[in-house]
Amino acid sequence: MNTDPNFAAAGGRHGDRDQLIEVDDLRTHFFGGAGTIKAVDGVSFSIPRGKTVCVVGESGSGKSITGRSILNQVPRGGRIVSGAIRYRPDPAAASVDLAALDPRGHGMRAIRGAQIGLISQEPMAALSPVHTIGNQMVEVIRLHLKMGKKEAREHAIETLALVGIPRPAERMENYAFQFSGGMRQRVCIALALACRPKLLIADEPTTALDVTTQANILDLLASLQAEFGLSVLFVTHDLGVVAEIADEVVVMYVGRVVEAGDVDTIFHAPVHPYTKALLQSVPRMHGQPTERLAIIDGMVPSRFNRPPGCSFHPRCKEARAGLCDQKDPQPVAIGDGHVASCLLYEGRR
Template identity: 55%
Template sequence: MKQDQLLIAIKNLKTYFFLDEGTVRALDGVDFDIWRGQTIGVVGESGCGKSVTARSILRIVPRPGRIVDGTITFYRRLHDNGAGQIEEIDLTKLDPTGPEMRNIRGAEIALVPQEPMASLSPVHTIGNQICEAIMLHQKVGKEEARVKAIEMLDRAGFPQPKQRIDSYPHQLSGGLRQRAVIAMGLSCHPSLLIADEPTTALDVTTEAQILRLMRSLQHDLGMAIMFITHNLGVVAQMCEDVVVMYMGRIVEEAPVDDIFHNPKHPYTQALLRSIPRLGQKTKERRQLESIRGTVPDPYTRPRGCAFHPRCTQRIRGVCDQTEPPWLEVEPGHKVRCVLYG
């Protein structure tokens, strides 16, 4: 890919939470790139650092969390001159509540959160909340913002947006709320949309609709999507590239086909074995596997490879002693494991 297509480059990102009980290294050296128009899936079990990655990019890591090291370079395309000039901004250097960061947040990088019900204020109409985002980043008046909001709701497949823009969240179904939140996220045409498990709270039918909607909107608007999920089925459907996280680190990164057909890391392999497949049982007659054990206590990270206590292929004396190297096994397919060293 051409260098000017780079949107975000994350280098050695470390976000720690300083709690009374100790320090939680939520992100412990994360590196990956997001390209313009790319859909990148971030997968992993609960607590692996997926959401913290999203919040670090947006600079809304809640207290007592803090980015302690690393860079997040945002390549901002300056729209006003036709030359397509690109400005490099290190987001970690900006004041999280300052005007520069706030101009990027919501306008260039938008969030579609996990729970559409809880993510909308119960005492404001969805129209109010969408117009607010539009007026914040575009120089438009109330009337025009409302027109844009209705247009965006319409694009998000929200039925009768003109009549229902003044609804309160509790008057809408889960799917409609999520459409409203998506409309809000897309209202300022961001170059990156971070979708943090956007369909977890929805039933499967609605989930399928929302996913289809996001794909078609991405096709129309040309933004990149960082798709955070623990659902590998969704990844297969949505993403071009996948990043697999475990305990605050990336353990494997590859195009989506390689992840599913040629997974390298034992953790990725275990994750894939734990998905039920139609027809599988009758053919192979085996039980659905789950990954042995649970994610270790976040305060005490295992020595060596963090996954070794649960790994079926661990090498005693190696995996529990040395940091596994970050290897490129095939072009575009990287893995953090000693097995491929």
Template identity: 60%
Template sequence: MTESDALLEVNGLKTHFFTPDGVVRAVDGVDLTVPRARTVCIVGESGCGKSITSRSILRLIDPPGRIVDGEIVWRGGQQSGRTPGDGAAVDLVSLDPDGERIRRIRGNEISMIFQEPMASLSPMYTVGAQMIETIRLHRSMSKDEAREHATAMLARVGIPQPERRIDAYSFQLSGGMSQRVMIAMALACQPDLLIADEPTTALDVTTQARILDLIRELQADTHMSVLFITHDLGVVAELADDVVVMYLGTVVETGSVDDVFHDPKHPYTRALLRSIPTMGRGTRERLPSIRGMVPHPSQRPPGCPYHPRCDEAIAGRCDQEDPPVVALGPRRTARCVLYDPSGGPPGPSPASAGASGTAEAGMEDTP
């Protein structure tokens, strides 16, 4: 992939929280790329750093957290209506998080849909007032023009009677309707990149399917890129072009959705895929799941962060060495000593030594 194809590049990103009990390494060296007009899904259990990664991109990290290393290279500003020259590459980490430049990017070139629309929409103002404020902040429009544009966006995302709904308050709308309002608000300024942080978690499966269809349709119409954050592998299979698998603040595997689902490389990815319920399982057959749970980032184990839960861990290596990131092909990587060409394992793996392959705790169904 050429540099011009990469809309967003995150290199070595580290976001740490400095608490009285010590440093919490919530994001600890993340690398990922979002190509233009493609959907990249970040997947992993709760506590793996997915949401902090997305908030870091928008510089929305509150104290005591801060970005301590890495770069976030942004090449947006290609849509119509941008300031000339905005398409030049800029490192978002170098910008003042409260400065004019990042405010021009945030909500304009990069928009975000948060997990809970009822918490993101103010109950004190109508949805129209909130949309109009956002539009006028980034577009040279009169109030009437912004209202007309907001109404058109509500219609575009499938809100019935948008001329009337624009004057409704968030508490007068259902969860699915509120989520559509959030999508309309996020897309009102025609962003180059839409970040969606678990936008369907609180919705029923029918509404979830409609929201996913809506995102796909809008992406096809506007050619925007999407960075979709989820713990639901079914959503990943349905929506993603590329997949980034995260564990405990690091990226353990990347690849196309076909590569990751049909030829998973990292033991964590394979364990996640084994834990998906399938129609062919017997009614009394126990669902495979991952033993243990994701530790708190402040209690990160030495060596590979996944090795205490891994049935393929190599004694003397995985518990001591920080695993290398190995390139396995175009946009295909795995962070695991199993693919390290520098040398073979010094000892048997727990699986070959008789460790149980039966898991006891699966993927959490929380954000």
């Protein structure tokens, strides 16, 4: 994570060449009849080269929409309203602001699916039911890598082998439904990696899988990361997974980052009461480290009626009347890449 003490105030260190992506005060809103939903409401964090950043938080906190914003592929009804997503493909390159690109324009289409790949929770939704796996892979490869048919086919087979699909040349002729859940997720990873991206956005890629298959997929991602120097943005509810794979952790609550830092700091020295509550909600039963989060007491506030002050104060055991219910917390750099937005912490400094 960014170690600049001015990180929080500056919303990330502008132009840090070690960062593949710098998300800077990003706002992605949905506009509907009932009002505006601020799904992502001033989010800043960075993704270092070759590292894994895990985004955690309860349902509806804006994790997926943050990922979709980086792909500049926000679902209908929503759009990026402000902020920047600086993408620097390599340290010597100039950065491109993905948020400023036309979502349907040539520039973004050249990056999405080629330099930034996505794997989602439901592989069936990502794969076409009416095209063979081989045809889908060859199409993506030819589109982005300008290979001929034969070369693209070889590249596709090689990629399927890389993700552990047995008899890859034969399986090129199969359709998505002919694969088991775990193998189908491998196919999705192959599709996402076909063009050898710099960043893989993995949105709960193992949630639908059994524990053994989940472990195999996490091992696979780790080995691919080591081989290609990939950065991974991994969205999950599962703190067991975070402990296993994260270098950095971003904790989100109601569209904002409440705390971010390296994995050891977040697990062993968290300062935000929400992070502490999340960690306390992890089931402690031995042998079930990957159980989903238990619910923290209280309700997530309505997306239309954010409470005044800190969004978490109605559920916060440490909230102080006259402060937390009135003032909007700002991100404070605590040290060594550790940032938190908490009025109690601001007060202690």
